[in-house]
Amino acid sequence: TESDNAMRLAAWLEAHPKVTRVTYPGLDSHPQKALADRQMALPGGMIAFQVADPEVMSQQLADRLRIIHYAFSLGHQRSICVLIPTAEIQASTFRMEGEALVRYRDWAGDGLFRLSVGLEDPDDLIEDLAQALA
Numbered sequence: 001t002e003s004d005n006a007m008r009l010a011a012w013l014e015a016h017p018k019v020t021r022v023t024y025p026g027l028d029s030h031p032q033k034a035l036a037d038r039q040m041a042l043p044g045g046m047i048a049f050q051v052a053d054p055e056v057m058s059q060q061l062a063d064r065l066r067i068i069h070y071a072f073s074l075g076h077q078r079s080i081c082v083l084i085p086t087a088e089i090q091a092s093t094f095r096m097e098g099e100a101l102v103r104y105r106d107w108a109g110d111g112l113f114r115l116s117v118g119l120e121d122p123d124d125l126i127e128d129l130a131q132a133l134a
Contacts, residue, residue, distance in 0.1 A: 005118070005120070005122040006045045006046070007043065008122040009047060009126060010024035025044070046115070047115040048112045048114055050111075054083050054085070057113075060132065061113075065081065066128055068132075076116070081114070086110055
Protein backbone atom coordinates (compact mmCIF):
# COMPACT_ATOMS: atom_id res chain seq x y z
CA THR A 1 0.00 0.00 0.00
CA GLU A 2 0.97 3.63 -0.22
CA SER A 3 1.27 3.74 3.58
CA ASP A 4 3.69 0.80 3.59
CA ASN A 5 5.74 2.40 0.83
CA ALA A 6 5.67 5.78 2.58
CA MET A 7 6.87 4.26 5.86
CA ARG A 8 9.85 2.67 4.12
CA LEU A 9 10.71 5.90 2.31
CA ALA A 10 10.25 8.06 5.41
CA ALA A 11 12.59 5.84 7.44
CA TRP A 12 15.13 5.84 4.61
CA LEU A 13 14.94 9.63 4.20
CA GLU A 14 15.32 10.12 7.96
CA ALA A 15 18.70 8.35 7.78
CA HIS A 16 19.94 10.19 4.66
CA PRO A 17 22.80 12.64 5.36
CA LYS A 18 21.37 15.40 3.10
CA VAL A 19 17.95 15.29 4.73
CA THR A 20 17.64 17.50 7.81
CA ARG A 21 14.08 16.59 8.86
CA VAL A 22 11.33 14.18 7.91
CA THR A 23 7.74 14.72 8.95
CA TYR A 24 5.64 11.58 8.68
CA PRO A 25 3.08 10.47 11.28
CA GLY A 26 4.20 6.84 11.08
CA LEU A 27 7.71 7.64 12.34
CA ASP A 28 8.53 7.47 16.04
CA SER A 29 10.24 10.86 15.63
CA HIS A 30 6.96 12.59 14.71
CA PRO A 31 5.99 14.87 17.61
CA GLN A 32 2.35 13.78 17.45
CA LYS A 33 2.81 10.08 16.64
CA ALA A 34 0.69 8.92 19.59
CA LEU A 35 -2.17 11.16 18.46
CA ALA A 36 -1.81 9.95 14.86
CA ASP A 37 -1.86 6.33 16.03
CA ARG A 38 -5.12 6.96 17.93
CA GLN A 39 -6.80 8.82 15.09
CA MET A 40 -5.63 6.99 11.97
CA ALA A 41 -5.68 3.35 10.94
CA LEU A 42 -2.77 4.05 8.55
CA PRO A 43 -0.37 7.01 8.46
CA GLY A 44 -0.99 7.66 4.77
CA GLY A 45 1.17 8.26 1.76
CA MET A 46 2.30 11.87 2.29
CA ILE A 47 5.80 12.72 3.56
CA ALA A 48 7.39 16.12 4.13
CA PHE A 49 11.16 16.40 4.20
CA GLN A 50 13.71 19.16 4.38
CA VAL A 51 17.27 19.71 3.21
CA ALA A 52 19.86 22.41 3.95
CA ASP A 53 19.48 24.23 0.60
CA PRO A 54 16.00 23.52 -0.77
CA GLU A 55 16.29 25.73 -3.88
CA VAL A 56 19.44 23.96 -5.09
CA MET A 57 18.04 20.53 -4.23
CA SER A 58 14.78 21.39 -5.99
CA GLN A 59 16.60 21.79 -9.29
CA GLN A 60 18.70 18.70 -8.64
CA LEU A 61 15.63 16.55 -7.97
CA ALA A 62 13.81 17.96 -11.00
CA ASP A 63 16.81 17.06 -13.18
CA ARG A 64 17.60 13.65 -11.71
CA LEU A 65 14.41 11.91 -10.60
CA ARG A 66 13.44 9.18 -13.06
CA ILE A 67 10.64 7.23 -11.37
CA ILE A 68 9.27 9.85 -8.99
CA HIS A 69 7.74 12.74 -10.91
CA TYR A 70 8.77 16.26 -9.95
CA ALA A 71 5.46 18.10 -10.23
CA PHE A 72 2.69 19.96 -8.40
CA SER A 73 -0.08 17.39 -8.30
CA LEU A 74 -1.83 14.95 -6.00
CA GLY A 75 -4.17 12.04 -6.40
CA HIS A 76 -2.12 9.89 -8.77
CA GLN A 77 -1.09 6.29 -8.29
CA ARG A 78 2.48 7.36 -9.08
CA SER A 79 4.88 9.09 -6.70
CA ILE A 80 5.20 12.87 -6.97
CA CYS A 81 7.63 15.22 -5.24
CA VAL A 82 7.83 19.02 -5.22
CA LEU A 83 9.36 21.84 -3.20
CA ILE A 84 6.91 24.08 -1.38
CA PRO A 85 8.91 27.27 -0.68
CA THR A 86 7.99 29.01 2.57
CA ALA A 87 7.73 32.46 0.98
CA GLU A 88 5.35 31.19 -1.71
CA ILE A 89 3.07 29.25 0.65
CA GLN A 90 2.90 32.27 2.94
CA ALA A 91 1.99 34.62 0.08
CA SER A 92 -0.54 32.31 -1.57
CA THR A 93 -2.17 30.31 1.20
CA PHE A 94 -1.19 30.71 4.85
CA ARG A 95 -0.68 34.48 5.07
CA MET A 96 0.66 34.18 8.61
CA GLU A 97 2.03 37.17 10.46
CA GLY A 98 3.98 37.86 13.62
CA GLU A 99 4.65 34.95 15.98
CA ALA A 100 2.75 32.45 13.79
CA LEU A 101 5.02 33.23 10.85
CA VAL A 102 8.13 32.98 13.05
CA ARG A 103 7.02 29.56 14.33
CA TYR A 104 6.29 28.31 10.81
CA ARG A 105 9.66 29.55 9.53
CA ASP A 106 11.41 27.91 12.50
CA TRP A 107 9.74 24.64 11.49
CA ALA A 108 9.85 24.85 7.68
CA GLY A 109 12.95 26.94 7.07
CA ASP A 110 13.03 28.12 3.46
CA GLY A 111 10.75 25.33 2.35
CA LEU A 112 9.98 21.66 2.45
CA PHE A 113 9.48 18.92 -0.08
CA ARG A 114 6.11 17.24 -0.30
CA LEU A 115 6.46 13.63 -1.39
CA SER A 116 3.21 11.91 -2.29
CA VAL A 117 4.12 8.22 -2.36
CA GLY A 118 2.49 6.06 -4.97
CA LEU A 119 2.25 2.36 -5.71
CA GLU A 120 5.66 1.78 -7.29
CA ASP A 121 8.04 -0.73 -5.73
CA PRO A 122 9.54 0.96 -2.64
CA ASP A 123 13.03 -0.32 -3.51
CA ASP A 124 12.77 1.43 -6.88
CA LEU A 125 11.62 4.64 -5.18
CA ILE A 126 14.50 4.50 -2.69
CA GLU A 127 16.98 3.89 -5.51
CA ASP A 128 15.54 6.86 -7.42
CA LEU A 129 15.79 9.14 -4.38
CA ALA A 130 19.31 7.91 -3.58
CA GLN A 131 20.66 8.82 -7.01
CA ALA A 132 18.75 12.11 -7.13
CA LEU A 133 19.88 13.29 -3.67
CA ALA A 134 23.54 12.31 -4.25
